[in-house]
Amino acid sequence: MEFSMLLRESEPQSYAQGDVIFRAGEDGDLMYVVQEGEVSLSSGGTEVETVGPNSLFGEMALIDDEPRSATAVARTACLLVPIDRTRFERLVGMTPRFATSVMKLMADRIRGMNPSP
Amino acid sequence: MEFSMLLRESEPQSYAQGDVIFRAGEDGDLMYVVQEGEVSLSSGGTEVETVGPNSLFGEMALIDDEPRSATAVARTACLLVPIDRTRFERLVGMTPRFATSVMKLMADRIRGMNPSP
Numbered sequence: 001m002e003f004s005m006l007l008r009e010s011e012p013q014s015y016a017q018g019d020v021i022f023r024a025g026e027d028g029d030l031m032y033v034v035q036e037g038e039v040s041l042s043s044g045g046t047e048v049e050t051v052g053p054n055s056l057f058g059e060m061a062l063i064d065d066e067p068r069s070a071t072a073v074a075r076t077a078c079l080l081v082p083i084d085r086t087r088f089e090r091l092v093g094m095t096p097r098f099a100t101s102v103m104k105l106m107a108d109r110i111r112g113m114n115p116s117p
Numbered sequence: 118m119e120f121s122m123l124l125r126e127s128e129p130q131s132y133a134q135g136d137v138i139f140r141a142g143e144d145g146d147l148m149y150v151v152q153e154g155e156v157s158l159s160s161g162g163t164e165v166e167t168v169g170p171n172s173l174f175g176e177m178a179l180i181d182d183e184p185r186s187a188t189a190v191a192r193t194a195c196l197l198v199p200i201d202r203t204r205f206e207r208l209v210g211m212t213p214r215f216a217t218s219v220m221k222l223m224a225d226r227i228r229g230m231n232p233s234p
């Protein structure tokens with residue numbers, strides 16, 4: 001999924017390889033667009049996804065206000081652009097293409113998790 | 118999730134218990150809002166979800182235009198309100214609350230599928 005249009009939304013934050021960005025179970029009020037590097041998402045000790053440049057992660061806590069469902073760790077050194085809930089809601093309201101892209105990203109995740117294709 | 122606002126979108130279709138609504142791997146251009154009854158979604162022979170009144174299913178094929186990821190079978194006699202892609206895209210564009218609700222539904226599915234909470 002292509003979210004490079006969000007890279008100018010805020011100042012990128014720098015993470016070193018191995019840094020924990022958030023942990024499963026924590027409250028969360030930011031999602032992150034990957035500008036550079038790769039982030040590993042894991043749940044219950046199992047890696048469920050690797051997120052690379054121009055894609056995003058952490059959107060679920062903004063959508064349903066539940067605790068983080070996965071732990072995010074910098075797989076390499078990363079630059080991440082954080083986006084807060086207010087901005088996220090404004091993007092969904094004003095940019096249907098953004099809403100559709102987030103849905104596509106989530107559909108990819110669900111398809112990847114299904115027991116078989 | 119509450120999608121009762123969509124029940125007047127089209128004429129409900131009636132299904133008998135055991136009827137197959139769609140099969141994994143088929144092309145799909147409709148999603149369905151459940152007016153009455155329950156629908157079972159299964160993937161690779163495993164039931165992944167039961168969908169009841171005022172919720173919806175089948176949205177993934179509308180979002181990413183990929184084949185159905187799951188098979189949907191009427192668990193009981195059902196009334197289902199079909200919604201096509203054009204109407205779905207219009208709803209996302211004109212009703213941010215609808216877009217947010219679909220995202221919440223998908224977030225629920227992802228959380229339910231994660232190896233552990």
